[in-house]
Amino acid sequence: MRLILAVAALAAAAPAVAALAPGAAAPDFTTRGATAGKVSGFHLKEALKKGPVVLYFFPAAFTPGCSAEARAFAQAIPEFKKAGATVVGMSADPVDVLADFSNKDCAGQFMVASAGPAVVSGYDVALGRPVPGKDGAPRIVTKRTSYVIAPDGKVSFVHDDMNPAEHVRLTLEAVRRLRSARS
Numbered sequence: 001m002r003l004i005l006a007v008a009a010l011a012a013a014a015p016a017v018a019a020l021a022p023g024a025a026a027p028d029f030t031t032r033g034a035t036a037g038k039v040s041g042f043h044l045k046e047a048l049k050k051g052p053v054v055l056y057f058f059p060a061a062f063t064p065g066c067s068a069e070a071r072a073f074a075q076a077i078p079e080f081k082k083a084g085a086t087v088v089g090m091s092a093d094p095v096d097v098l099a100d101f102s103n104k105d106c107a108g109q110f111m112v113a114s115a116g117p118a119v120v121s122g123y124d125v126a127l128g129r130p131v132p133g134k135d136g137a138p139r140i141v142t143k144r145t146s147y148v149i150a151p152d153g154k155v156s157f158v159h160d161d162m163n164p165a166e167h168v169r170l171t172l173e174a175v176r177r178l179r180s181a182r183s
Contacts, residue, residue, distance in 0.1 A: 027122035033113025034099035051084035056146040061101035069164035070105040077109040092140040
C-alpha cells in the first residue's frame, strides 16, 4: 500500500515530458524478463531485427493502472503481431515479480522486463526519487511512457502520460503508420 501511495504522489508531481523525441536513437540494452512466467533474456537490438518494438514503461506490477494497461496490451497482442511489432512491458520491478505479473495480468501474451538504472536513465523514465521498497531499500519507479522503436533503432513515437487509457491505442496506431510508411 505504501508503494501505491508513493507512486500516486510522484505521479501527481511529475512533469509529462519524455526525453527521447521521435528521431532520437533508442538506447540499446540487454536485460532479463519473463513471458508466461518463464524468465529469459531480452536484447533490444536483436528484437529490432524482427520489426518494430513497443517498449512501454509502467510504474509497478500489480497496481491498478499497471494491471489494467497490461491486460489491455495482452488483448491487443494479435493486432501488434499482425502489424509486425513486438511488445515489451518495462518496469523497475525485480524479475521474480515480473514473472508472476507476466503470467497473471499479461496473460502470458508478451514479455515484461526489468529496467535497471541505466535503462531508466537512458529512456528518461524515472518517476521522481526512489521510494522505499518492501524491504525498505530504495526502489526506482518508472513513469508510464510508451515508445515505438523502428527497426533502424530510432524512436518513431512517444506517448508519455500517467493515465494508461490511451497507450495501447496510440502505440498500435503508430506501429501501423510505421508499417505503412515502410511498404
